[in-house]
Amino acid sequence: MYNILTKVSQLFSEPFRNMAYTAESFPVLFALFLGIVGAIAPCQFTSNISAFVLYANESLKRKREVWKDLLLYVLGKILAFSLLGLFTWWFGQEFQRNLTLYFPYARKFIGPLYL
Template identity: 30%
Template sequence: MRNLHPYLGLGFLAGLGLTLVLLGPQLAGLAPSLYALANQPYTWLAEPINTLRLGLGIPLLSAFLLGLLGALAPCQLSTNAAAISWFAQDALQAQGSAWRRVGWFLLGKALVYLFLAGIAVWVFGGTFTAPGALFTGVRRVLGPLMVVMGFLLLGLIRLPGPSLGLGQLGAWAQARGGSLGAFTLGVAFGLAFCPTMFFLFFGVMLPMAVASRVGLIFPALFALGTAVPVLLILALLDRGKPKGEVLSGMRRSGRRLNLAGGVVLVLAGLYDTLMYWFV
């Protein structure tokens, strides 16, 4: 029966995709309401954070606070949840082990933001008028990809090659270029734009960067702000317990970690799929 699990998982994944296709008209009506619900954290905190940013009047700090506000946008909520699931295993295995990969993840995001800002300034005259097909296309790929990653972590499907359980995934990535994998993840999630994020980056942050002599730093500070939830949760995981106690607890609850990480990725992927295939 155990050998049938990968086939059952593939069947369930195919059935899920077929359900999404068949229920497209109904989901098209549900998706905008779901987006509005996911946008509530941004709606609640946008005014106080923006008031703080304007009151301080420090452009570099404003870039960071805009990124922090962007972390509450629906597109960043889902990708940050996936990033936390990705890095949590390192944080629990050994104190400080996740931070090098998180640094590469942040570098990937920052370079994407810098690249997009450069395109906007030098090619489009300072701003984009609309997100365009690029960002929508990236999000349409990211959603199903996160669902597949979640199924891999849950052990419901297997691909040829190394075992991709949550614990084995971290070891395999580290042995074969974990930093490169984290950097690639940062690049992919850096392209995760939605209307809220688009407005904050191109409509508010970019004009500030253009007007500043140190404008090249703004995208990096914006990227750091968007990753604050990831950094906070990983810091709690990293410092919450002594290493030995954590490892002992992991041996007793490894399956729960697999389940939690996989469920987070599947839910984040389903949310993105609904948003960018049916809105």
């Protein structure tokens, strides 16, 4: 089953991967296209399908609208990955600002290794 989903994933992700490589000079578009490629990866693909089936099954049992639950699931996933991305960006900015403070110590540590 995984092999079949991998082939389906490759079929859908190939155009977005090509668009990402053409948009390398535009970081936001590049990140967007690579995010879509990541969302179509077999593990994400199967987890999304599984969640949709689970919510649909629960809504049939309880006679509820499935779209509200699915929308909240998708929005929660978007929020979680966006917060993770913002945290990574923020941490990278702080690391970049403070990186020059560590250069003298790194030179003193690495210098004797060159002997």
